[in-house]
Amino acid sequence: MRVSFVLPSDASTGGVRVVYEYADRLVARGHDVTVVVPAVPPYPLRLLREQGPLTVARKALDASGSGGGVGWETDAEVLRLPALRRPFLDRIPEGDAVVAPSWRSAPAVARLPESAGAPFHLVQHYEAWALWDDEGCWRRAERLATERDLPVPAAMAAIEPGLRLRGYKRRVDDALSLSTRKVVVTAWLGTVLDRVFGQDSTRIPNGVGHGTFYPDDGSDHVGEEDGRRDDGDTDLRVLAPYRTTEWKGTADALAAFRRVRRERDDVRFGMFGPSGGASDLPSWVEFHGRVTDSRLRRLYSTADVFVFPSWVEGFGLPPLEAMACGTAVLSTAVGVVRESTDEGALTVPPRDPEALGEALAGLLADPGRREAVAATGRDTVDRFRWRDAVPALETVLAGSDAAAGDGHTAAGGIDRGTGRVGADTHDRGDTT
Known part of the structure; x- marks a missing residue:
């Protein structure tokens, strides 16, 4: 082919x-x-x-x-x-x-x-990025989600934003309305296509690179920067991604870190990601910058908790990568974590830094809970393998989706101009 x-x-x-x-x-x-x-x-x-x-x-x-x-x-x-x-x-x-x-x-x-x-x-993803950073759009989406029993991210695709963002959203929506065959990575994206755009889709979750991400305590590597714990180092470690985009939730993660730091002095905090804006991070947050896969594996593996604070994700690979490395994951209920990880991650509502901080403090105070979450996470992430995703995509591209996952069939729909949900629509996304 x-x-x-x-x-x-x-x-x-x-x-x-x-x-x-x-x-x-x-x-x-x-x-x-x-x-x-x-x-x-x-x-x-x-x-x-x-x-x-x-x-x-x-x-x-x-x-x-x-x-x-x-x-x-x-x-x-x-x-x-x-x-x-x-x-x-x-x-x-x-x-x-x-x-x-x-x-x-x-x-x-x-x-x-x-x-x-x-x-x-x-x-x-629903790639109308500017909407995810706009508080007014979030309020509209949350109201519509409550009224029509929609996931908030799916409701975002149905709202009519303010005039400033209307043309931008229309370009995104026009692209999703094209007569291309759709493959989605999570069920909520299938819900968007079904109920907002009246289009079918096939769901194929991404895989995780299990050959790249696995438990690695850094004992074979020299240097603290590689994530190796020194002898006698008993401090707990918390790791989170650093992003400058507001909807990635970096500010919420920092608020959770501060909550923990007020209560205990035996926790070390670290972040990784692009360096732009990182100079504004508190001095007590160790910033690792952009990291190679091998170094990221060691950072995941030597963290006691990985915090994923995003407000929304199309899929969200980092929590699964951390699970593959044997780390307890605390995540907002977004993307694939919301849909597929069962007890593989401890979850809190997105856009709620107080809940994130409370959950982080509780997880750090309970070694047994951390171990249980990490163990379940290892079982969960085993379901996400490229050896399954690639043949599924291969089948779809060849013209048959019989073996490629859940289909989403259009029914009713949402009037994109008003955000009205048709009476005969329902959420067909598999969120288990």
Whole structure:
């Protein structure tokens, strides 16, 4: 089978990582796979503001057409294009299936000729990012969720935002309304497509790299920076991701840390992530910056609790990675944690830093509970394997979803202009 994945950019994100996981594993199964990477992403206003039009134009001119130059190692062919526009799109090879992993590349995929392959959209989030950072949008979504018995994230896709965000949301919604075949990574995204856009989807949860993430106490590595505990080190360790985007919940994690720190002095706090803005972190938070997979594995493994504070997630790989490393996970009830982890993580409502702090204090005070949560987490994460996800996607791309997970069939729907839920709709998402 000949498959192309059309990225909107080559950014270092979880969604892009998922694409390269699929690409490499499909190559290993004997398929011809091309990853298409534009030098200039669709809707490049932010890039233009940050780097200037001359730099952006130079990037487009320097796009080489094929070969390396991307920030990921891959066994797939890489096709670099100046932009996802004609005539550059004509360079995408003929194939059997072409996949957009983001709303930003979905319109380009939908415009490709039939010779490029059947068009698919791998929906990994409701990517109207600005809505998740807007308090007014959250209030509207929470009201609609209560009124219509919807998950709050699904309700966000149904609201009518203020005028400032209306055009932006419309572009996202128009991309999700295209006649591409949809694959979702969690049930709530299937609910969005079903009840908001009246579209079917097939659910295929992501896998976890069990060959990369496993218990590793750092005993074979030299240096405290690698996560090794020194002899006699009895302090408890808490780890969380650091992100500058508000809906990732970094401020909530810090509030929970402060709650614990007021009560005890034997806990060490750490964060990892991009360095932008990290200078504002308190001095008592050890910041690890961007880390390699091997170092992240050791950080997970030597933490007593991993805190995942996001307000919303399309899927949310970090909690599963921490579970695979044998760490007790405290997470907001979002993404795959909300739907599939049973008792594999201790969960609290999102956007509630007080509940997060109380749960963290309780978990740190109870070694038996931490061990029980960690043990259940190890059992839970064993269900998320690429060896299951890749054949399922392979089956869907080949034209049959009989073995690929839950389907979501359109019924009724939500009037996107008013947010009304049709009387005959219901949530078909499997949240167990």
